[in-house]
Amino acid sequence: MQAQVLTEFGGPEKLKLTQVESPVAGPSQALVRIRAAALNPVDAKIRAGLPIGPDMPAILGADLAGIVEAVGEGVEGISVGDEVYGCAGGVKGHGGTLAQYIAADARLLAPKPKSLSFHEAAALPLVAITAVDAMEKLALTGDDHVLVHGGVGGVGHIGIQLVKAAGARVSTTVSSEEAAALARQLGADETILRSEPVADYVARLTGGSGFSAIFDTVGGDNLANSFAAAAIGGRIATTNARTTADLGDMHGKALSLHVVFMLLPMLRGPGRERHGRILRELAALADAGKLRPLIEERRFTLETAADAHALLDSGKARGKIVVDIS
Template sequence: MQAMLIRDYGENAVFEAAEVEKPEVKSGHVLVKIAASSVNAVDTMIRKMGEELPLAPQTPAILGMDFAGTVEAVGDGVQDYSIGDEVYGCAGGLADLPGTLAEDIVADSNLMAHKPKQLSMQEAAALPLVAITAYEGLMRAGIKEGQKVLVHGGSGGVGHVAIQLAKHFGAQVFSTGGGEKQLALIEKLGATSINYKTESVEQYVDKHTAGAGFDIVFDSVGGANLTNSFTAAALNGQVATTVSMCELDLTPAHFKGLSLHVVFMLIPMLHNFKREQHAEILRNLAQISESGGLTPVLDEQRFSLAEAGQAHARLESGQGMGKVVIEN
């Protein structure tokens, strides 16, 4: 089969087209003909940092985690899938799991689900990693109807899904962005936009919560921005973040009694730990999407499998809106 390989990691790492052996289905897995995949920030980190990250596969490596496609073969012990089923998931591209920048993947059946019926393959491929992340963060924060939820980075991959899911669960949603396009997308998704470049945290907390703070802050920016999340959160509030690889003074969180939830959705893939939970979340997300509660935003530029390098560059440029998708 055709695949795009990384032979050496680094800032100047390039993808190389190659013919590789088509994988064979095995017990508990399914063979999927990939129609589309998408690029996530962690994919670009692996390409550049390689062995500096404990989750990087050995080279030559097939990167890519998200996919949507059609089942070609079903392994022993798999009950939920048949040949011809349209599926989506996040199942490779790290550690010993070959990735999705190829024509086919053998995916653990616990890391996938049936594709939302009304979504295209490209739309479905955009969802798994970011949607599982957003869903897990909101669930761990105990989201409830009527709460005020702040999403930092609402025009990004995780953020634009978190807005939609929070609205689906009945929350009143607010979100930060830093440009006209970003703010327009946030409004289109149904959240109240906040320009973090022109409004201080104190200003928008006063404006939207009368100074009380937000019940939940979903911080898809993280790092130093967590300090802003602590400031924006209500007393005994919940903060969920996807980026916490930093040193930070937790004193503000202490005096507010905040709960901090660190979401690292790759744990089931890396450690073969409760992978079935990802399948369950993906099934729930498909139902939400089919009910009209979740539609991914795709970047206006599309890429072929041979253009995987350009797709990575598009994501890294910061010029894209929504998810960068590759048509395999």
């Protein structure tokens, strides 16, 4: 089969289209002919040397949508010919999705949403499972007023939709008026330009009391803004806790902080069945018209996947970058 192969760490130019041996479905695995694969920021980090990637020579890529061509011993709930999607590759111990085939742990797969194309479905798994993890940690109710930091980012735009599906009110930070309009189309009740001081938007949108729940898809230094924007007893979930932070505001408001690391089940093992269950629930939401991916309009193929990685590095994509494989 053909695959984009990485033989040394570096930029997008290190990816080379290569003929490699096709994988075979082992026990508990499904062989999937990949129709589309989506890129995520973690792919670029692994390409640059983040030590959670597959051994060299490596095939990168986590997200996929495709058709099952074979199943190994012990696989239940997935059959040959099924259209599936999942986040199932691109880290240690797993093949990648920038290839024509993958032998994936069947627990990480689920039937593709019927209302979405392969191109659209491939954009969902990693970001949507991440957002579900955050929603479950935040334990949202219809009484919550939720702040989503980064509302038109890969994870944030799913977060907005899941908050609305939970019946809660959602406000979101964005970088521009154009992004604000897009966030409102996704369901945001209010938008906040990142340049607006935290105290000002807390006063404007919450009467100074703060947000009962915050989903911070930016994290790092931005966690300080989340602490400042939270209500007393507020809950915060972040996808990026790699920072040194003053926890004074957390203590003063008795806040709770939850960290989301969606790739852990793939790296460690426990929890893979849960990912499959979440994907089934997400497919139902998509088919009910309550969830849709925001996708970059530029199209890429397996042959031009390095160009897709270059766009990922640029930070200029408007939505998830998807590579059509076959």
